[in-house]
Amino acid sequence: MKRREFIARSALAGGALSMLDVRELLARPARADAFYFQAQEQELAFRALDVARQAGASYADVRVSRNRTQRVSTREQQITGLSDNETMGMGVRVIADGSWGFAATSGLTADELDRATRQAVAQARANAVTQLRPLELAPTEVNPDGQWTSPISIDPFSVAIEDKVALLFAANRAAMQVPGVRFVTSALSFLREDKFFANTEGTVTNQTIYRTTPGTNVTAVAADGSDFQSRSSTDVAPRGLGWEYVVDSDLEGNAPRWAEEAVQKLSARSVDPGRYDLVLLPTHLWLTLHESIAHPTELDRIYGYEANYAGTSFIYPLEDYLGRFRYGPEIMNVQGERSSPGGLSTVGYDDEGVRPRDYLIVRNGILVDAQTTREQAPWLADWYAQTGQEVRSHGCSYAQSWADVQFQRMPNVNLLPHPDRDVQLDELIDGVDNGILIDGNGSFSIDQQRFNAQFGGQVFWEIRNGRVEGMLKDVAYQLRTPEFWNSMDLIGGESTYWTGGANNDGKGQPSQSNAISHACVPARFRQVNVINTGRSA
Amino acid sequence: MSYLSREDARALAERVLRFSRAEQARVTIVSGDTGNTRFAENQISTSGDVTDTSVTVTSAFGRNVASSTTNRLDDESLRAAVQTSERLAPLSPENPEYMGELEPRATPERDAVVASTENLSPETRARAVAEVTSRAEARSLIATGYTVHGTASFAVMNTRGHFAYQASSNANFTTTVRTPDGTGSGWAGAGFFDWNDLDAADLAARAVDKAELSREPRDVEPGRWTTILEPTAVANMVGLMMGSLSARSADEGRSFFSRPGSGNRIGDSFLDDRVTIWSDPMDPRLYSSAFNGEGLPNRREVWVENGVLMNLAYNRFWADRQNREPTGFVSGYYMEGGDATLDDMIRSTERGLLVTRFWYIRGVDPRTILFTGLSRDGTFMIENGEIAYPVKNLRWNESPVFMLNNLEMMGRPVRVSPSESSGLSSAVHVPPLKVRDFTFTSVSDAV
Numbered sequence: 001m002k003r004r005e006f007i008a009r010s011a012l013a014g015g016a017l018s019m020l021d022v023r024e025l026l027a028r029p030a031r032a033d034a035f036y037f038q039a040q041e042q043e044l045a046f047r048a049l050d051v052a053r054q055a056g057a058s059y060a061d062v063r064v065s066r067n068r069t070q071r072v073s074t075r076e077q078q079i080t081g082l083s084d085n086e087t088m089g090m091g092v093r094v095i096a097d098g099s100w101g102f103a104a105t106s107g108l109t110a111d112e113l114d115r116a117t118r119q120a121v122a123q124a125r126a127n128a129v130t131q132l133r134p135l136e137l138a139p140t141e142v143n144p145d146g147q148w149t150s151p152i153s154i155d156p157f158s159v160a161i162e163d164k165v166a167l168l169f170a171a172n173r174a175a176m177q178v179p180g181v182r183f184v185t186s187a188l189s190f191l192r193e194d195k196f197f198a199n200t201e202g203t204v205t206n207q208t209i210y211r212t213t214p215g216t217n218v219t220a221v222a223a224d225g226s227d228f229q230s231r232s233s234t235d236v237a238p239r240g241l242g243w244e245y246v247v248d249s250d251l252e253g254n255a256p257r258w259a260e261e262a263v264q265k266l267s268a269r270s271v272d273p274g275r276y277d278l279v280l281l282p283t284h285l286w287l288t289l290h291e292s293i294a295h296p297t298e299l300d301r302i303y304g305y306e307a308n309y310a311g312t313s314f315i316y317p318l319e320d321y322l323g324r325f326r327y328g329p330e331i332m333n334v335q336g337e338r339s340s341p342g343g344l345s346t347v348g349y350d351d352e353g354v355r356p357r358d359y360l361i362v363r364n365g366i367l368v369d370a371q372t373t374r375e376q377a378p379w380l381a382d383w384y385a386q387t388g389q390e391v392r393s394h395g396c397s398y399a400q401s402w403a404d405v406q407f408q409r410m411p412n413v414n415l416l417p418h419p420d421r422d423v424q425l426d427e428l429i430d431g432v433d434n435g436i437l438i439d440g441n442g443s444f445s446i447d448q449q450r451f452n453a454q455f456g457g458q459v460f461w462e463i464r465n466g467r468v469e470g471m472l473k474d475v476a477y478q479l480r481t482p483e484f485w486n487s488m489d490l491i492g493g494e495s496t497y498w499t500g501g502a503n504n505d506g507k508g509q510p511s512q513s514n515a516i517s518h519a520c521v522p523a524r525f526r527q528v529n530v531i532n533t534g535r536s537a
Numbered sequence: 538m539s540y541l542s543r544e545d546a547r548a549l550a551e552r553v554l555r556f557s558r559a560e561q562a563r564v565t566i567v568s569g570d571t572g573n574t575r576f577a578e579n580q581i582s583t584s585g586d587v588t589d590t591s592v593t594v595t596s597a598f599g600r601n602v603a604s605s606t607t608n609r610l611d612d613e614s615l616r617a618a619v620q621t622s623e624r625l626a627p628l629s630p631e632n633p634e635y636m637g638e639l640e641p642r643a644t645p646e647r648d649a650v651v652a653s654t655e656n657l658s659p660e661t662r663a664r665a666v667a668e669v670t671s672r673a674e675a676r677s678l679i680a681t682g683y684t685v686h687g688t689a690s691f692a693v694m695n696t697r698g699h700f701a702y703q704a705s706s707n708a709n710f711t712t713t714v715r716t717p718d719g720t721g722s723g724w725a726g727a728g729f730f731d732w733n734d735l736d737a738a739d740l741a742a743r744a745v746d747k748a749e750l751s752r753e754p755r756d757v758e759p760g761r762w763t764t765i766l767e768p769t770a771v772a773n774m775v776g777l778m779m780g781s782l783s784a785r786s787a788d789e790g791r792s793f794f795s796r797p798g799s800g801n802r803i804g805d806s807f808l809d810d811r812v813t814i815w816s817d818p819m820d821p822r823l824y825s826s827a828f829n830g831e832g833l834p835n836r837r838e839v840w841v842e843n844g845v846l847m848n849l850a851y852n853r854f855w856a857d858r859q860n861r862e863p864t865g866f867v868s869g870y871y872m873e874g875g876d877a878t879l880d881d882m883i884r885s886t887e888r889g890l891l892v893t894r895f896w897y898i899r900g901v902d903p904r905t906i907l908f909t910g911l912s913r914d915g916t917f918m919i920e921n922g923e924i925a926y927p928v929k930n931l932r933w934n935e936s937p938v939f940m941l942n943n944l945e946m947m948g949r950p951v952r953v954s955p956s957e958s959s960g961l962s963s964a965v966h967v968p969p970l971k972v973r974d975f976t977f978t979s980v981s982d983a984v
Contacts, residue, residue: 082629084621085606087591101659102585106608119586123659127574127581130667161628169630183789221790225798228791228904305577307681307722308713309958311896311913314983316719403587445899445909445932452932452981454909456901476901476909478932478979509575509683510585511958531978533901533934 034149035206036194037064041090044108045198048092048117053200055121057094059137061199063351064090064108065402068194070157073187074168076176080185082161089402092117096124098134102405138377138391140354146197146205148348151341152242156190156212159243164188171251175218178259180266182228183219188212188246189238189503195351203353211344211515213238213503214249220262229265229473231258234440234458235283237500239342239517261459261471268471271460273532277435278477278525279428282492284457285415286500286518287441292481293327293334294413294518296450297361298396298507299370299379310507311448314481315367322383325367328485333416334362336371338395343412344501344515345398351406356395361413373397373408400512407508412501415491415520422493428524431490435463436475436530441500443476443533454478456533474534484525492521539588540569540650540690543702549592549610550694556612556619559596559626561638562696565830567591569689571961574662577681579670584659596622597638600631634854638695644834645819645827649705653732655688657708661732662686668737669712669744678748680741682712683959686732693832701832705824710735711959713914714744715984716752721927722984723747724893724914726769726954728962730824747893747915750927757918757928757980763889763945764975765882765919771872771967772955773895773910775814778937779867781906782840784849788859793906793938794849803846809944810844813873816865822952825869825963838865874968875947882946882971884922889971891917891924895933896957906936911981930984931977939976946971 045062052060066088073081090113091104101124103116168186175184191211198204216233236249280288295301296313304312315321327334338356340346349355352374361369372380374393381391399406429437440458447453460472501517541549546566553564568590575582592615595604603625607618662684673680690704711726725743729735766774787794787801794802817837818827828834831853839847848864856863883891893915901907912930919925948969955965 077630078634079602079629079632080634082603082625083605084603084625085593087589087606087608089589089608099581100583102583104585104587104589106589106591108609116586116588123584123586126659126663127584129663130576130580130670132578132580161625165628165630183791219791225790225795303578304679304681304715305582307577307679307715308575308683308711308724311983312715312719403589405583405585407583443899443901443909445897445911447911447930447932447981447983448896448913449981449983451983452911452930452979454932454934454979474902480982506958509958510571510573510685510960529979531934533907535902535905535907535936535939 035208036066037196037206041108041196044090044110044113045196047110048090048113049198049200051114051117052092052094052121055118057096057121059095059200060092061197061352062090062092063195063197063399063402065193065195067401068192069190071187071189072161072164072168074172075183075185076172077169079165087401091399091402091405092120093405094120094124095135096121097128099124099127099131100135101127104403135375136378137374138393140374140393142202143349143353143355144202144204146203146349146353149208150210150240152210154243156210156243157192167246167251171216171255174252174255175216175259178256178263180220180263181218181259182221184216186216186251188214197349197351197353199353205349205353207348209347210240210242211238211503212241212245214246214251216251216255216258218259218262220266222266227266229262231262231458232440233258238344238503238515240344240346241342264471265473268473270534271472271475271530271532273530275527276530277432278528279432279435279437279463279522280525281439281522282498282520283440283500284438285520285523287444288455289413289415289518289520291444291446291453292450292484294410297370298408298410299372299376300408302370303379306507309509314449314451321367323366323368326365326486327362327367328365328488330364331418331491332362332365332485332488333360333419335360335414335416336394336411337414338411340412340414340517340519342499343517344503345412345517350395350397351399352393352397354393354395354397356411359394371396371408371410376408398514404512409507409514410516412517414518417494417497417521418491422495423490425492425496425522428490428492428522429463429468430466431524432463433465436472437461437463437468451480453481474532476531476533478529478531484528487526487528488523489526491523496521540688540704541566541590546690546692546702547694547700550692553592553594553615553619554694554696556616557596557696559598559623561597563595563638564694565593566692567689569687571685571687572657572659572662573683573685574659574666575683576666576670579674579680581663581666586659592618594619594622596626597635598626600633600635601626601629602632602635603629636853636857638697639699639832640697641699642834644701647703647819647824647827649730649824650688651706651731654686654706654708654730657686657732665710665735665737669741672741672745673714676745677717678745679715679717680712684710685961687961693828693830695832699832701828703827706730707961708732709954709959709961710737710740711954712740712744714748716748720984721748721752722914723751726959728952728954728964751915752927754927754929757931759931759977759979761974761976763886763973765886765889765891765971766969767893768951768967768969769894769953770892771970772953772965773898774937774940775872775967776955776965777898777908778906779870782850782867784851785855787849793904794846801849803849806845807938808841808844808941811875811944811947812841812844812941814841814870815839816867816870822966823869823871823964829866833863835868836865869963869965872950872967874950877946877948879948879969882969883919883924885946886919886971887921889919890928891919898957901934906938907934908936909934930981932979932981933976934978935976940972943972943974944970945973
């Protein structure tokens with residue numbers, strides 16, 4: 001391992017040990033009897049595998065899952081929604097005649113599962129009429145008893161609804177006390193997913209996955225009704241944690257700041273368009289990283305599989321890019337991790353039963369790998385042979401529920417801290433004569449090959465001669481991915497590392513939502529094109 | 538048939554409500570099948586068939602309200618869902634906006650299930666896909682795409698005895714055909730209720746032609762361009778305005794439709810006087826939702842007539858607060874057009890752009906319904922009344938309100954596939970448009 005890479009990894013481990021993570025380390029390991037799916041559902045799953053084999057499938061996997069979600073939403077001192085939902089069922093995926101088939105049903109009876117399994121096999125055979133190349137799956141180890149549970153301290157479903165409502169009302173009250181604020185909404189959402197997986201190769205896994213999403217949005221309206229501005233709590237990201245994360249998020253304590261910033265935006269100066277140096281905080285940069293690095297390195301996109309919706313990638317043809325393409329400067333290391341503490345995509349096993357390992361996608365600024373499933377890893381066989389690596393899935397298979405077929409979805413994709421030293425935000429700002437500091441993610445849009453993007457934010461601060469001055473508004477920057485990341489000249493160190501993320505990353509047809517986190521550091525970009533988005537009707 | 542019939546839905550709803558101990562309760566049931574097939578690199582990549590029924594119970598004690606959903610239909614699970622909502626509701630503060638359950642009332646009645654769609658098999662889907670992939674392959678092009686269909690029923694019943702039911706079929710087919718060198722891409726798609734209305738060969742021909750015509754696009758200057766928008770691109774824009782029709786947001790001062798000072802802009806002329814847009818759940822071209830999740834009937838609503846804002850969407854609470862009747866709601870819409878053909882628009886254009894569809898459309902400024910997005914899969918330069926050459930895709934920052942004030946020509950409305958993800962969508966009929974001064978702000982190298 002090169003020194004930089006070693007330091008990068010060490011930095012990650014060191015930087016990640018916040019108070020939250022100490023609790024995670026103390027979290028109890030999963031116990032087999034703690035899992036939701038026990039003998040009855042497991043028997044049904046094994047039966048489906050047998051039926052698939054008898055019907056002629058050369059491979060099959062079964063996922064039985066239950067998604068329980070709870071959402072409490074409010075505005076001002078009113079409740080606007082309170083729901084507690086669950087959906088449960090089984091999805092069977094097969095290979096027959098060299099093609100995929102998939103069927104799913106919420107009817108968990110032997111007869112219904114037999115029907116769905118035979119339907120999946122028949123579907124695969126029907127699909128084979130267009131087949132040009134039969135499927136090949138990368139070999140993987142058998143995990144006969146895989147178990148994993150999100151490292152939570154307090155089960156969010158065990159906390160009383162009254163406490164959840166009281167917490168939101170307290171945050172709303174704190175926001176409304178700021179003069180000029182007219183509206184505030186807030187919500188808490190929780191997911192517990194119980195997932196049992198088995199395949200015909202002998203892998204069997206049982207997992208319990210939690211996600212927790214606190215959020216607030218404050219709107220200020222000008223006294224004369226001529227303007228309104230909102231501030232979302234984007235510095236509180238969703239996480240794969242429990243109730244303890246809600247407590248740490250301190251919506252009530254943060255609400256006055258969000259409220260004051262919403263009011264301040266009403267009188268902020270409208271930006272003059274032009275080229276500026278940008279200092280992007282992690283609360284903002286995670287989304288730029290997501291759109292312009294995590295998405296274009298999805299291997300199915302690169303091969304054109306998502307051309308009809310999510311798009312392809314500027315990384316094409318791949319062989320011209322792997323090991324050659326300079327994504328950014330030497331200090332840039334981007335890692336795929338389904339192990340990140342509290343990450344939304346963090347799991348023990350992916351939806352093909354593969355145990356994911358952390359791996360670098362960009363090493364010292366150079367593109368070195370992509371995101372893969374078992375079907376896709378063999379597409380990189382030449383590159384892996386050339387670089388002395390095994391052909392193995394990176395464990396990026398995911399389906400949002402039992403009713404959806406699993407396919408390649410991004411892991412947590414993280415921009416690692418500065419490899420050599422603990423650079424602070426002040427140093428990034430010091431070096432800027434005419435720039436903008438952007439806090440929080442806002443409007444975002446990027447083309448279908450991930451070249452041209454436009455990003456807004458929550459709050460924009462003018463930087464003059466190394467000092468943060470007044471607030472700006474109507475700011476959006478436009479970028480072309482390769483030039484943008486190569487204009488990055490300094491990034492924060494390990495103590496500035498922060499994790500953002502989203503629950504609703506859409507891809508696939510039918511479109512499925514993936515939940516992913518992106519940890520990153522603040523970073524400075526030189527001479528980026530900024531436009532003014534304000535127009536009058 | 539694996540969606541619940543009217544009788545079965547009623548029986549299930551009654552079974553659920555028998556467990557209810559709340560002062561008021563409502564059950565909503567969604568049941569049905571969906572199927573899909575995807576293709577890439579000229580072969581089917583994945584597919585799926587899903588059967589599901591979900592039951593949502595909403596329980597109220599006074600104005601304390603909560604809901605719970607399950608998809609397990611045994612008595613024990615249904616009772617548990619009812620009890621969950623009944624346990625949560627009293628823990629919740631009063632919701633002053635809860636309007637109580639509706640008295641029984643007539644809802645629009647129609648049978649919109651189509652046998653060809655309901656009984657569609659994976660084999661039939663695969664044959665339609667082969668119509669496209671074989672045509673692409675014959676021209677050494679690469680086809681990617683997706684077809685999806687569903688037949689489902691939706692029912693609402695409450696403890697005051699109101700029951701509403703509808704069942705419908707819907708389908709969608711889209712394809713993107715690319716050149717192997719990655720420099721050309723063409724798209725075609727359609728939404729339809731009846732699978733027999735799908736003309737896969739025609740969609741394939743359009744996407745194939747566009748892919749070939751769009752090879753090696755040239756640079757183009759961003760700026761304000763006379764632009765011809767094919768119907769899909771029009772729907773991409775107009776849908777943004779149709780999603781901003783909340784009367785409440787307007788009255789609260791946080792919408793384009795707010796009147797500075799107070800109130801809203803109903804009655805204002807705000808678009809070109811050729812613009813008329815309506816929705817109607819009973820129109821066979823739309824067959825949109827006949828009632829909402831409360832069981833409140835939808836109805837014909839003219840939102841914009843000759844450029845004048847005729848109404849905004851009032852839910853029961855806001856209508857009550859403003860002393861108005863609740864309105865219908867947008868679930869599919871029809872935008873009236875004109876007589877121009879796409880060819881007429883091209884022939885009349887000295888210099889302009891032609892766009893096929895838009896992508897990654899995201900809000901920028903709600904004060905003006907300003908959004909950003911990009912063109913994709915077929916963007917062309919028009920010079921001297923002809924398509925001259927393909928151009929690179931462009932990012933735009935534009936509002937449907939500005940666009941519909943800059944109208945030059947309108948064509949005949951057609952049903953489109955309006956969603957970016959090509960999912961099943963309420964029917965949207967819009968015309969192709971020629972507009973001036975469409976604001977493009979940068980060029981993209983993406984093909």
